[in-house]
Amino acid sequence: MNGQDNSGNESNVFEKVVDFVDERVGLKTIQAKMLNEPVPGGSRWAYAFGSVLLFIFILQVVTGILLMFYYVPSTDHAYASTQYIIHEVDYGWFLLSYHFWGSSAMVVMVFAHMSQVFLWGAYKKPRELVWLVGLALFGIVMAFGFTGYLLPWDQRAFWATVVGVEIMDKSPLIGDFMARFLKGGPTPGQMTISRFFVIHVMVLPAALMGLAGLHIFLFRKAGPAGPFRGTPEELKAKTDYFFPRQIWKDIVAMATVFLIICSLAFFEPVVLLEEATPDPGDYHPEPEWYFLFLFQLLRLKMFGGELGQLMGAIVLPGAFMALLAALPFIDTSPERNIFKRPVSLIAWILVMLMILVFTVSAIINRDFLH
Numbered sequence: 001m002n003g004q005d006n007s008g009n010e011s012n013v014f015e016k017v018v019d020f021v022d023e024r025v026g027l028k029t030i031q032a033k034m035l036n037e038p039v040p041g042g043s044r045w046a047y048a049f050g051s052v053l054l055f056i057f058i059l060q061v062v063t064g065i066l067l068m069f070y071y072v073p074s075t076d077h078a079y080a081s082t083q084y085i086i087h088e089v090d091y092g093w094f095l096l097s098y099h100f101w102g103s104s105a106m107v108v109m110v111f112a113h114m115s116q117v118f119l120w121g122a123y124k125k126p127r128e129l130v131w132l133v134g135l136a137l138f139g140i141v142m143a144f145g146f147t148g149y150l151l152p153w154d155q156r157a158f159w160a161t162v163v164g165v166e167i168m169d170k171s172p173l174i175g176d177f178m179a180r181f182l183k184g185g186p187t188p189g190q191m192t193i194s195r196f197f198v199i200h201v202m203v204l205p206a207a208l209m210g211l212a213g214l215h216i217f218l219f220r221k222a223g224p225a226g227p228f229r230g231t232p233e234e235l236k237a238k239t240d241y242f243f244p245r246q247i248w249k250d251i252v253a254m255a256t257v258f259l260i261i262c263s264l265a266f267f268e269p270v271v272l273l274e275e276a277t278p279d280p281g282d283y284h285p286e287p288e289w290y291f292l293f294l295f296q297l298l299r300l301k302m303f304g305g306e307l308g309q310l311m312g313a314i315v316l317p318g319a320f321m322a323l324l325a326a327l328p329f330i331d332t333s334p335e336r337n338i339f340k341r342p343v344s345l346i347a348w349i350l351v352m353l354m355i356l357v358f359t360v361s362a363i364i365n366r367d368f369l370h
């Protein structure tokens with residue numbers, strides 16, 4: 001009897017606290033707005049990629065902050081402090097490896113999310129701005145990978161950055177300025193590591209948080225695109241709310257990705273090479289795997305010489321990004337069914353095949369060189 005009274009009192013206290021906060025913050029309205037968003041045509045696994053991206057990013061922030069308690073961004077201590085994290089800090093190796101694999105997972109997810117919205121025709125009117133802000137987010141995710149790669153200051157980090165900055169240097173107009181700004185001197189050194197560090201831990205996270213907020217605001221304003229097949233009446237009849245079915249799918253997808261990243265960190269932990277030196281010795285510089293296809297593109301014979309390199313490194317990728325940005329304004333037909341958009345379907349298959357073939361051949365080439 002007493003127990004029942006107690007639990008009654010406890011729930012009373014809880015309700016009072018909720019009411020107190022609700023009166024001041026409008027908690028219940030926020031909750032209703034967040035969770036009662038209609039999902040036309042019902043919940044789908046395909047819609048989970050965006051939420052998974054947010055989830056991975058939050059964990060990258062958490063693990064990144066923990067790493068910063070030990071990491072020292074200087075040419076004298078970056079390598080030693082990273083070794084200290086791996087060998088001396090309790091579970092430091094796991095933390096660093098989780099952060100490392102988390103960045104790869106983010107790149108994979110951003111490609112999956114982009115593919116989904118492209119194939120579903122979700123970039124079309126009225127979601128043009130959602131798509132454009134998404135493209136900026138894509139750039140930020142790739143920039144995170146590039147700036148983070150230098151920080152351990154081993155041979156791999158140093159030489160990938162040298163190659164990356166050299167490629168950047170070739171771009172017209174801003175290339176020279178960007179390369180000098182990033183390097184902060186004639187050769188990579190203290191200024192380079194300081195600048196990469198500030199960009200990696202302050203500029204990019206702030207930009208990602210701001211733009212992700214804008215992306216989701218614009219997405220909520222336009223409403224979810226829903227499936228590409230079915231009449232408006234059919235979609236309306238099948239409509240679910242974000243809570244509980246979509247949120248459940250999102251949580252299962254997040255948990256799966258989390259377990260995959262943990263397993264990769266556990267079974268394939270980060271191992272550093274020798275400390276960075278201005279002499280590569282017999283080390284062949286190469287970027288992180290998600291930049292390998294660009295690296296391989298540059299190795300093609302047709303991109304020989306100064307002009308060829310400019311084409312492969314800057315003009316082609318730049319033109320591709322410009323085409324993606326212009327896409328919602330060029331492709332104005334309201335048709336979203338991918339099976340009735342053969343050009344889009346074939347273009348997507350070709351781009352994916354090219355990335356796959358170039359990445360695999362870069363890996364085969366690397367194994368051959370080493």
Ligand code: HEM
Nearest residue numbers: 047050051053054117122123130131134135137138224225
């Ligand atoms: C850090 C990167 C990103 C985050 C955190 C993010 C997050 C999200 C979230 C949570 C949604 C709503 C649910 C969903 O459909 O998944 C969404 C929708 C959307 N995103 Fe992203 N996104 C990112 C990158 C991108 C990129 C690179 C693009 C394309 C260039 C893009 C284009 C879109 C579009 C068009 C929608 C609307 C989908 C629809 O209405 O069905 N996003 N994003």
